[in-house]
Amino acid sequence: MSLRQRASVAKRSYLDGRRSRAERQRYERYRALELADASALLDAHFTTWSDPGHVNRTGFQKALEAAKAGPLTIIETGTSAWGTDSTRLWDGYVQRFGGELWSVDLSDAPSRRLAEQVCARTHLVVQDSVSFLTEFVAEHPERTVDICYLDSWDVDWADPDASMEHGLAEYRAVEPLLRSGSVLLIDDTPTAPTFVPPAHRGRAEDFQGRHGFLPGKGALVLAELRERPDVELIWEGYSVGLAFV
Secondary structure, X not given: OOHHHHHHHHHHXXXXXXXXXXXXXXXXXXXXXXXXXXXXXXXXXXXXXXXXXXXXXXXXXXXXXXXXXOOEEEEEEOOOOOOOOHHHHHHHHXXXXXXXXXXXXXXXXXXXXHOOOOXXXXXXXXXXXXXXXXXXXXHOOOXXXXXXXXXXXXXXXXXXXXXXXXXXXXXXXXXXXXXXXXXXXEOOOOOXXXXXXXXXXXXXXXXXXXXXXXXXXXXXXHHHHOOOOOEEEEEEOOXXXXXXX
């Protein structure tokens, strides 16, 4: 490695460390906030870590409103340290109001970033999400998942099948623990063309013309659940929310 390359690596390392320290300090200030309820948590989270007008905010609000108050068992596929920063949101909930969070991702990058920014009730897992969910159900057969958030395989609007099939596999793996009172929230699942990002709307509408439904991470899950009398659709936007009643 040349002197210039070593200097570049050292500079990147220094800047990464500086950003990490600043982020941890912001997390400590955020963690110390006294928040009365989930609504206050949402306000604080999206102001601190995301965007108060984020397209997914209402979906999270509906999920938390539909869930029982108090300690929650939360499972998230797709550990997130950017965008909606959902892992920090769920962590903020269990840290303040009780319960446990399991967040799983195939990549170790988000869990490495968040390792010093979550409470002891949050478990960051690096593993294939379907394998993790299958093992979790086998190890905790009597447990109820209060909120399940599926967000592990972003939709490729030009070739959405892999994301859709993975979303269905995740749902089928965790379904035994989704009981009355459970909430299922799935990202990247528009139910109307207006919810599809404009740059991808044409492809999505072409897909809908061929298959009778829009593509999306949870599109095949919706097909399984729409006619179930014990499942209520509680949110439709870029994400979709379902409550088990």
